[in-house]
Amino acid sequence: MHPSLLTDNDKAELRTICGKRVQFDQPLAPFTSWKIGGPADAWIVCEDEAQVAELMRFCLRRRLPWFVLGSGSNLLIGDGGIRGLVLRLTGDFLSIEVRTLNGEVIIEAGASASMAMMTAKGASQGALGIDSLVGIPGTVGGSLRMNAGTDREIGEFVRSVWVQSPSKPQPAAVTVQYYYRHTSLARDAIVSRVTLAFERGDPKTVREQAQRRLVRRKETQPIALPNAGSCFRNPPGDKAARLIEAVGAKGWREGGAEISPLHANFINNLGDARAVDVATLLSRVRRAVAERFEIEMELEVHLVGVFVAEHEQ
Ligand SMILES: Cc1cc2nc3c(=O)[nH]c(=O)nc-3n(C[C@H](O)[C@H](O)[C@H](O)COP(=O)(O)OP(=O)(O)OC[C@H]3O[C@@H](n4cnc5c(N)ncnc54)[C@H](O)[C@@H]3O)c2cc1C
Known part of the structure; x- marks a missing residue:
């Protein structure tokens, strides 16, 4: 058992601040693409920036940790869950506005806007390069944090980013540096929100490019079973999937988790996988690649929360 960090006073104050928007001991598995993860001490839905600001002040005052969940498509949440507050952005944060201006397509998106919706709207206005972002099953905020992409990444198209934090609860524009699958x-x-800018091309051509990307994904990635996309970042000059396949790891199993026989850098949840199963497979694979190739692969998926062995649960 991993007791909640929240005192009765914390819970009472959260009920006053959030009303029905807060739930205690909420299992997180349904909110991740892996369908894995224990409970959040408090699960809180935020509909606008003012609600986020109020919770940031609360966390600062009570010295409580918090975590923001996007669509959970790059997350391994421990079976022991996440202590503190887990925030889910909805309402205003789902907005997407697209306009064309001086040969550009400008997209203003709330952090929880889906990449699928954002790319579809942008492609229909001829946003050149947006096909690189098609088929990524995350939110705009999570994708910005990850600098998600394929041959081109979201950071390349960012014009402005607004963030909120406990020390600065009101949204403030920040400058961000973008690296391979992470940012500054x-x-x-x-x-809380992002502005993206793309050169404008022919909408019909861009829509067709986007469609081809989707078709290619369906052919090369496992889509029937829950997973979190690529688990490891590609090491410089190589592909993680190639290295994992070369050590013979395709099809390795641990509990209910399996290295995908279709794409070696994906781990599937066969139905009843726990975080500890996936974490064990991740370390087996990393060790095998290090022993054979002397390459230390880095994780792309974020591990969060409390990881516990079965006998401790
Ligand atoms: C089938 C499949 C295919 C995928 N293909 C790709 C791909 O081609 N390219 C690629 O780059 N990725 C890919 N991914 C991984 C994943 O979709 C991306 O990393 C995505 O950008 C994560 O967004 P999310 O909203 O799901 O973030 P989450 O998984 O919810 O969170 C990821 C991290 O971002 C943080 N975060 C979330 N929202 C915010 C916010 N508003 N502000 C600050 N931090 C935030 C979280 O705290 C966490 O640390 C794939 C995943 C799957 C399941």
């Missing part, structure tokens, strides 16, 4: 965004920053 402060750990305690919640992205």
Whole structure:
């Protein structure tokens, strides 16, 4: 058992601040693409920036940790769950506005806007390069944090980013550096909105490019079973999937988790996988690649929360 960090006073104050928007001991598995993860001490739905600001002040005052969940498509949440507050952005944060201006397509998106919706709207206005972002099953905020992409990444198209944090609860514009699958965004920053800018091309051609990307994904990635996309980042000059396949790991199993026989860098949940199963497979694979190739692969998926062995649960 991993007791909640929240005192009765914390819970009472959260009920006053959030009303029905807060739930205690909420299992998180349904909110991740892996369908894995224990409970959040408090699960809180935020509909606008004012609600986020109020919770940031609460966390600062009570010295409580918090975590922001996007669509959970890059997360392994421990079976022991997440202590403190877990925030889910909805309402205003789902907004997407697209306009064309001086040969550009400008997209203003709330942090929880889906990448699928954002790319579809952008492609229909001829946003050149947006096909690189098609088929990524995350939110705009999570994708910004990850600098998600394929041959081109979201950071390349960012014009502005607004964030909120306990020390600065009101949204403030920040400058972000973008790297391969990570950014300089402060750990305690919640992205609240983003402006992206694309050169404008022919909408019909861009829509067709986007469609081809989707078809290719369906052919090369497992889509029937819960997973979190690529688990490891590609090491410089190589592909994680190639290395994992080369050590013969395709099809390795641990509990209810399996290295995908279709794409070696994906781990599937066969139905009843626990975080500890996936974590065990991740370390087996990493060790095998290090022994054979002397390459230390880095995780792309974020591990969060409390990881516990079965006998401790
Ligand atoms: C089938 C499949 C295919 C995928 N293909 C790709 C791909 O081609 N390219 C690629 O790059 N990724 C890919 N991914 C991984 C994943 O979709 C991306 O990393 C995505 O951008 C994560 O967004 P999310 O909203 O799900 O973030 P989450 O998984 O919810 O969170 C990821 C991290 O971002 C943080 N975060 C979330 N929202 C915010 C916010 N508003 N402000 C600050 N931090 C935030 C979280 O705290 C966490 O640390 C794939 C995943 C799957 C399941």
